[in-house]
Amino acid sequence: MAASVKDVAAHAGLSVGTVSNVLNRPDKVSESTRAKVLDAIEELGFVRNEAARQLRAGLSRTVGLLVLNPANPFFADVATGAEEAAEQHGISVLTGNSGEDPAREDHYLEVFEQQRVRGVLVSPVGDLTGRLTRMRGLGIASVLVDRDLSGGRFSSVSVDDELGGRLAIDHLADLGHTHIAFIGGPSSLPQVADRLAGACHAAGERKVRLENVEIGSLQLRRGREAGLALLERPASERPTALFAANDLVALGLLQALLGAGVRVPEDMALVGYDDIDFAAGAAVPLTSIAQPSHEIGATAMELLLAESEDAERERQHVVLQPSLVVRRSTDAGAPHS
Numbered sequence: 001m002a003a004s005v006k007d008v009a010a011h012a013g014l015s016v017g018t019v020s021n022v023l024n025r026p027d028k029v030s031e032s033t034r035a036k037v038l039d040a041i042e043e044l045g046f047v048r049n050e051a052a053r054q055l056r057a058g059l060s061r062t063v064g065l066l067v068l069n070p071a072n073p074f075f076a077d078v079a080t081g082a083e084e085a086a087e088q089h090g091i092s093v094l095t096g097n098s099g100e101d102p103a104r105e106d107h108y109l110e111v112f113e114q115q116r117v118r119g120v121l122v123s124p125v126g127d128l129t130g131r132l133t134r135m136r137g138l139g140i141a142s143v144l145v146d147r148d149l150s151g152g153r154f155s156s157v158s159v160d161d162e163l164g165g166r167l168a169i170d171h172l173a174d175l176g177h178t179h180i181a182f183i184g185g186p187s188s189l190p191q192v193a194d195r196l197a198g199a200c201h202a203a204g205e206r207k208v209r210l211e212n213v214e215i216g217s218l219q220l221r222r223g224r225e226a227g228l229a230l231l232e233r234p235a236s237e238r239p240t241a242l243f244a245a246n247d248l249v250a251l252g253l254l255q256a257l258l259g260a261g262v263r264v265p266e267d268m269a270l271v272g273y274d275d276i277d278f279a280a281g282a283a284v285p286l287t288s289i290a291q292p293s294h295e296i297g298a299t300a301m302e303l304l305l306a307e308s309e310d311a312e313r314e315r316q317h318v319v320l321q322p323s324l325v326v327r328r329s330t331d332a333g334a335p336h337s
Contacts, residue, residue: 003044012040063304064112064120066096066105067145068189072218072248073276074293075123078145081297082121089305091118100189100217102126113140119304121145121297125189129153141307143300147190148317155307157300157318161191164289164322165198168243168271171287171324173206175331177241177269183226183253184245185214192218192245195273199243211239218245223252231260240268241330247272247279247288254282254329270329285327285334292320 009019014036021028022037029037040046065082067075083093094117096108105125112120112135119141122128132142132154148156172180182199184192196212203210213230215222223244230238244250250272254264262268264284272279275290299318307313328334 003046005046007044008037008040008046011044012036060116060118061090062092062094062115062117063301063308064094064096064108064115064117064122065145066098066108066112066120066122068098068100068123068125069218070095070097072246072274073278074246074274074291077276077293078123078297078300081294081299082301083297085298085301086305091301091305098123098125100125100186106131109135113138116140118308119143121300121304123147136311139311141304141311143304143307145300146296152315152317155303155315155317157296157303157320159291159296159320159322161194161322162198162201164273164291165195165200165243166202167198167322167324168195168273168289169199169202169206169208169210171326171330172241172243172269172271173202173208175241175269177208177239179209179211179239180241180243181211181213181230181239182243182245183213183215183223183249184218185216185222187214189218195245215249218249220248220252220255223249224256225252227253227256228260231256231262238268241265241270242268243271243273245273247274247276247286250286250288250329251278251282254284254286258283265328265330265332272329275325279325280327282329284329287327287330287334288325290323290325295320 005016005019009016019037022034026034065079069075079095086093098105102125109131121143123145124147142154144154144156146158148158182196187193199210213226215226242253244253250270257264257268264270272286272288275288279286279288303316326334
C-alpha cells in the first residue's frame, strides 16, 4: 500500500500539519524539520497525490478541450496552439472528440465536469448554454472555440466564416465562373451554415448561380462521393467550380475529379477551407480560405485561464479574419507548391 502523509508524519515523529507545511509552505518550517520530512518521504517512497491536492485547494492544473474532429488538421493545429499556451502556465490539456455528435459532446463534458477541470474549451455541435452555465456554477470556466452560440454569455474565439464564404465566391467569380457548387454539411453545423451564407450573399451580388450540395459530414470520403455524383451529370450541366466547406472535403473532390480525368482547374476549379498543410501538398495544390488555427487555440486558452482566475471578468468575443490563399486548383499559372 502506498505511503500516506500520516505515515510520513509518524515516521518523522512530527504532526501531519507540519508535514503538510513542508509540502505546501516550506518557508514556514525550519531547515532541520524539512530535512526530517524529506528523509521520511525518501525512506517510505511517498508519492504526493497532486490531483487530490489540487481538488482540495480548488486549483486544478488541467483544462478540457473538446473539438469536432481531431483527425482534421485544422483542429489539430487549434489544439497545438491551446496546449502551447497552457504549457506556459503549467497547465495540462485533456482532449476529447465529439465527432459532431451531441451525445458524445455531452459525454465528454460530463467527464470534464467529474474531473473538476479548471475550465473547458469547446467547439460546440449545438447550443451548450445550459450545460456550460451549470459548469460555471461549479467553478469550471468555459470558452467557445471556432463558434459563438451563447448570445454573448460565454467568451469565444471564432473566425468570420461569412467573410470566408464571400472570399471564395468572389475569387471564383473574378475568374469568370458563373455556375458554382458549394459542397458541405450538415447544414446544422454553424460553421457550414455561415460559410454557405457568405457564399450566397456574394453569389447574389456577382450574379453567379450557386448550387448547394449538402453532404453528411466534413470528411474526405464524403467529398469524394459528392465529386463522383457530380460527374454522373452531363458535362454541360456540371458546375465549372466547386467551393468545399473544408479542405478534407476538397481533397476528396480532387481525388474524384482527377480519377475521372477531369482537369483542375481547366475543366473545374476548386476552393477549400482551412488551409491545412495537406492543401499545399495535394496533387494539384489547393486554393483555400486560410484560418489562423494556431492563434485560435492560443487565444482561447489565454481567455480561459484568465476567466478561471476571475469568474466575474467581462466576457470577450474575439473574431479573427480569414484570408484567401491562391494555388493551382483555381489558377493554372500559380506555382506547383
